[in-house]
Amino acid sequence: xxxxxxxxxxxxxxxxxxxxxxxxxxxxxxxxxxxxxxxxxxxxxxxxxxxxxxxxxxxxxxxxxxxxxxxxxxxxxxxxxxxxxxxxxxxxxxxxxxxxxxxxxxxxxxxxxxxx
Amino acid sequence: xxxxxxxxxxxxxxxxxxxxxxxxxxxxxxxxxxxxxxxxxxxxxxxxxxxxxxxxxxxxxxxxxxxxxxxxxxxxxxxxxxxxxxxxxxxxxxxxxxxxxxxxxxxxxxxxxx
Numbered sequence: 001x002x003x004x005x006x007x008x009x010x011x012x013x014x015x016x017x018x019x020x021x022x023x024x025x026x027x028x029x030x031x032x033x034x035x036x037x038x039x040x041x042x043x044x045x046x047x048x049x050x051x052x053x054x055x056x057x058x059x060x061x062x063x064x065x066x067x068x069x070x071x072x073x074x075x076x077x078x079x080x081x082x083x084x085x086x087x088x089x090x091x092x093x094x095x096x097x098x099x100x101x102x103x104x105x106x107x108x109x110x111x112x113x114x115x116x
Numbered sequence: 117x118x119x120x121x122x123x124x125x126x127x128x129x130x131x132x133x134x135x136x137x138x139x140x141x142x143x144x145x146x147x148x149x150x151x152x153x154x155x156x157x158x159x160x161x162x163x164x165x166x167x168x169x170x171x172x173x174x175x176x177x178x179x180x181x182x183x184x185x186x187x188x189x190x191x192x193x194x195x196x197x198x199x200x201x202x203x204x205x206x207x208x209x210x211x212x213x214x215x216x217x218x219x220x221x222x223x224x225x226x227x228x229x230x
Contacts, residue, residue, distance in 0.1 A: 004159070031215055031216060033217075040222055041222060042120075042205060042220040042221055042222040042223050043160075043205065043218075043220040044220075045217060045218075048215060048217065050215050056215070058217075090159055090160065092159075092160075094216050095216075104150075104162055104165070104216075105160075105162075105216070105218060106162075107152075107159035107160040107161070108159050109157070109158055109159045110158075110159050
């Protein structure tokens, strides 16, 4: 079974703090994604990565950055947390293009971040 | 642009009732369509998918048919259980997108009572 794990289920931070959210997958997937989930808005893509050290902006990258130093690990960074970044953050991974089922994504359990 | 619209929830129904969740989409290309389910306190899981017109995806008693003429992918289950209480997301991925990015709908919460 594919397993995607996230470093924390719940996190409380203060405005202005630097926040790191970690995601690890064990299926040797090429692609990794970070979403935020808000009521009534569904999931919105923040950033994704298709290879080590490669990243692309999603729909809402402002206020976020990412890092992928190893294939299995994808980090989301909030450089200076703000209250409007209070949300559920979901990580996902998938096979790269050219593979069967390349567009099926596997999700972690999520990190609920509260910024005070 | 590409978008997915699904019916607003919450949808509340009794055990053994029939469930339908409507989903329609707009896409610039030819998408694959998905239903994901999120049980309380968990991440999303793929429930079913369809990759071309008239395909029917099915899993765990749920079904959805890819209707290109109506740009729809409605989810149905004939007899729901309390354990089906969850949030259901419809999503699309363009086959021209080599990274397999998903566009999600807002989600529909389903509450099944005994």
